[in-house]
Amino acid sequence: MFFPSLRLGGLEIPFPVIQAALSGYSDAPMRTIARRFGAKFTLCEVMLDQFVIAVSKRKSRLYFAEFDEHPVGAQLMGNQPEQFVRAAERLIEEGFDLIDLNFACPVKKVLGRGRGGFLLSNPQAALKIIETVRRNIPGSIPLTMKLRKGFDDSQASRDKFFEILAGGIELGVCGVTLHGRTVCQRYEGTSDWEFIREVKRRLCEQGHSEIAVIGSGDLFTPEMCLQRFRESGVDGLALARGTIGNPWLFREITALLQGLPKPEPPTLREQYNVLMEHFHLAVELYGERRAATTMRAFGVKYSLLHPETEKVRQAFVKVKTASDWYRVLEMYVPKNR
Numbered sequence: 058m059f060f061p062s063l064r065l066g067g068l069e070i071p072f073p074v075i076q077a078a079l080s081g082y083s084d085a086p087m088r089t090i091a092r093r094f095g096a097k098f099t100l101c102e103v104m105l106d107q108f109v110i111a112v113s114k115r116k117s118r119l120y121f122a123e124f125d126e127h128p129v130g131a132q133l134m135g136n137q138p139e140q141f142v143r144a145a146e147r148l149i150e151e152g153f154d155l156i157d158l159n160f161a162c163p164v165k166k167v168l169g170r171g172r173g174g175f176l177l178s179n180p181q182a183a184l185k186i187i188e189t190v191r192r193n194i195p196g197s198i199p200l201t202m203k204l205r206k207g208f209d210d211s212q213a214s215r216d217k218f219f220e221i222l223a224g225g226i227e228l229g230v231c232g233v234t235l236h237g238r239t240v241c242q243r244y245e246g247t248s249d250w251e252f253i254r255e256v257k258r259r260l261c262e263q264g265h266s267e268i269a270v271i272g273s274g275d276l277f278t279p280e281m282c283l284q285r286f287r288e289s290g291v292d293g294l295a296l297a298r299g300t301i302g303n304p305w306l307f308r309e310i311t312a313l314l315q316g317l318p319k320p321e322p323p324t325l326r327e328q329y330n331v332l333m334e335h336f337h338l339a340v341e342l343y344g345e346r347r348a349a350t351t352m353r354a355f356g357v358k359y360s361l362l363h364p365e366t367e368k369v370r371q372a373f374v375k376v377k378t379a380s381d382w383y384r385v386l387e388m389y390v391p392k393n394r
Contacts, residue, residue, distance in 0.1 A: 066199030086338035106135035138189035174240030232269035248274025279309035302358025
């Protein structure tokens with residue numbers, strides 16, 4: 058199967074499957090592992106504009122590998138246009154290649170503060186943020202946005218979605234990552250890929266075929282990724298929850314998109330090696346103590362690929378120190394296998 062590169066403004070990404078921004082997960086170690094398995098573009102976990110402005114030095118959440126992680130995007134969340142600008146300017150100074158505006162997060166405390174997905178209910182505020190950021194950052198830096206299909210399933214919410222989409226394009230947004238659930242759905246039900254297909258078709262009919270639409274939601278298997286890519290007509294896919302503890306998903310979808318057979322599942326030894334590399338990367342970034350607790354959630358997800366999932370999962374849940382982590386890894390690949 059032929060697939061085009063993914064273009065986001067001046068960035069040309071040779072493979073149209075990217076690592077999505079994942080709050081609490083898509084830090085530098087996870088993104089590095091994703092690139093090992095085929096991701097050509099990654100987004101850091103969403104950052105609050107106030108946090109980016111306040112940090113006095115390059116903290117771990119702003120970190121990326123200088124020499125082998127370009128292009129890399131930064132996703133911002135907030136509710137004040139001026140703070141978005143100050144944060145975006147800081148991120149560009151740090152070396153990020155793209156700014157992504159989050160108007161999608163469904164977390165209750167985020168919505169209560171007028172951030173994330175709340176802005177889908179307030180087109181005027183969302184468009185003011187887009188206009189202010191685009192006007193104040195260099196034209197060479199692509200500006201994209203993350204949306205859900207609306208705040209809820211009402212017609213009024215649908216109208217507001219398309220108002221933000223059209224207005225954002227007019228103001229200079231070059232791409233949109235679209236999750237096929239409403240904000241009120243959170244992660245319940247299924248992602249509406251028919252809506253995502255409608256959005257891409259509508260933009261093409263309006264003469265905006267150059268605006269990248271990246272589909273997101275329920276992309277857990279390479280077969281489903283391939284099906285959604287073909288049926289929806291999107292320009293790219295953003296892999297999110299499906300890649301936590303399963304970076305092999307990038308390798309698998311790469312093969313299928315190239316018309317090659319699906320690779321064999323990772324052996325226990327390969328899983329062990331990736332777990333070890335992932336942990337060492339976390340230690341380099343956070344130090345042993347913090348790495349052990351940060352990586353606990355990843356270990357639980359990696360355990361889903363292990364034949365003794367529950368036993369390994371329970372072991373990772375109890376990890377508190379680096380020594381605990383190494384003990385679980387010793388158990389991961391039994392000596393007689």
